[in-house]
Amino acid sequence: MEIRDYKKGDEIAILSLFEKVFKVPMSLPYWQWRFENNPAGQYFIKLMWDGDSLVGHYAVSPVYLLINNQKCLTTLSMTTMTHPDYAGRGIFKDLAVAFYDQLENEKGVVAIWGYPNSNSHYGFIKNLGWKDLSVVHSLSMPTTSLSPKSSPNVTLVHKFTDKHVKQLSEFSQSFAITIDRDLTYLNWRYVQNPSKAYRIFEYANDKNEGFVVVKIHPSAIVPDTWEIYILELGINDISIFAELFEQIIAYYEKPISRINIWISLWDKRHIQLEKIGFAPFGKQTFLGARFEENTHALVGDFKNWYYSYGDSDVY
Template sequence: GDEFSIVRLLSVIWPGVDKWRDTRFWRWRYKENPFGPPIVWLAEFKGEIIGHRAIVPVYMKIGGIEALVGLVADSGVHPGFRRIGVYRNLVSLAQKESAERGMKLTYGVYIPRHLKSYNRYERLGEVCSMTSLIKVIDWSQLLRKFSGKSLFLPSVPEHSNTENFNVFKVNRVDERFNILWKNVSPAFPIIVKRDMEYLRWRYFGLPTENYVLYAAEKSNKILGYCVLKERVIQPQVFSEDHSLLSRFLKEPINEGLIIDIFGCPNAVKVLLHKAEQHFKEKSVDVIHCRLSEKNPYLKIFTKLGYRTIPYTLHMIVSVAMNLQGKIMDEKKAFKEFLRLSRNPFFLKKQNWCLFFSDCDQV
């Protein structure tokens, strides 16, 4: 029953963000999640909500097991109540509950300057960075939007390589995506579970977004999929995602986002070609994807002309290991955290395979 007050607070913390214009996004993420009830802790002052800390339950493949974990999302404190310990208390309470609920770990994608609030609780800390990749579709159009002058540059030639795949738009996710997950997931040591149930909730259950999902198949077997959306970057409009870019713009940029991509390498290559074709038809200026820094798909993106461009803020992945029934500052729990923090499996950057969709921004 607090959804309206929560969304009102979040719209103050992140002004201008579309998803906080009403309660639909919050209800989808926290009330309609099929993987269990969320962890939500609120801070109040004189009957008004001034703080919000939330953890979204998801399943993650960790080595050879699939475990319940938590994605830290949509957490913050009203600007008028910061630096007085409100956020620290919310973090402690949420982390303790996540351990009691059996979540093996919690993770979040942060801007490094925000991590001071988390370091005390997250004994693993930073495990990897997120890499932003872009591919410009029309350089002449893009440079005009920065300079305000018309320029002519040869367009990037279009490559078409279907390798006998049938690529089609998905309107309904079926059991074949469970088979895809079962066949492809062993190649990824740590990855959020992408089965039929997850895909239906993540991409077809959200009323505020119009995601487009393409699949690549052979012999009626799904061998990969990608998820796309478009958004507009406005000139001089502050956004933590584009603050380094928008200040130099003369005109809005149409950006195509590859939200998620998963499958065997050949299918991923074909799907990237399809994504480029789709975005050209939508008059997109630049394609943007974000992957964990050692993601195995990075080589495929690079071969197809994507480049790492630091026009977005540096984002890192930080992880907390949870100990059921332990309070964060107990000596016994602290020693156990130190033991877990030395586990090389979690500290190897190449073991973490995360995508745009695994963050809480899109």
């Protein structure tokens, strides 16, 4: 068997292996968006072949983190796949060892991080030099106190501007580590994504302004209802929350049972969200990273991380 980097045209075999492993298809437009049109870099993909058969795959998505305001190239660990007929042969570990050496020593990647699921978490920590940073919880609020209602202060917009970048930075700049949510990143992540229906809602009146990025998903808790996920929270005054989300619920014209968010415990808005009814709820998620402690000790302290649902490829 042979390990090599992605070559043009390999995406056909990659998409075929994905469907074989996960029993659902990945669309070519999504693959191109994530791995070909990523503004931080192309084709961070390592493959294992047995002759003409693709039997192993590991892809990471390059992303710029601001670490103490220094722009650093990192990667979000993503799709790991082994052909079912080749399970138990250590293919993923072999791919990862070769890949990490290349990323760290040739491409200048300073950290490899992500949200491993329960199937891969043990292997990352035990065999691949990752360190646990935290278990990330969702805050969630039932919508029983909200009713669909139009508001003249809420507007649906279709792309980001520098104003949105500035509004987000008001919150993220107090953390030592955050994705560089510049204008290019925000539009790539939420506007150009071909497979997810994100919506950007702005709020503005004489006293307050801000925005949120949201999506909806069928609820696994309350049958025949939907839940709202807040991908980015660009509002400071949580007192406008009810007005904003009553308009959002009215927009979707679906039964919405809960609103969910990832937000750091050390974000000043966490306690404000608790006050209006948000509480830890649902499944928890591992956050881990591989990094050089001597030069990037900040990465190892979860208190330093500003994060949101949008940082994960799952959402």
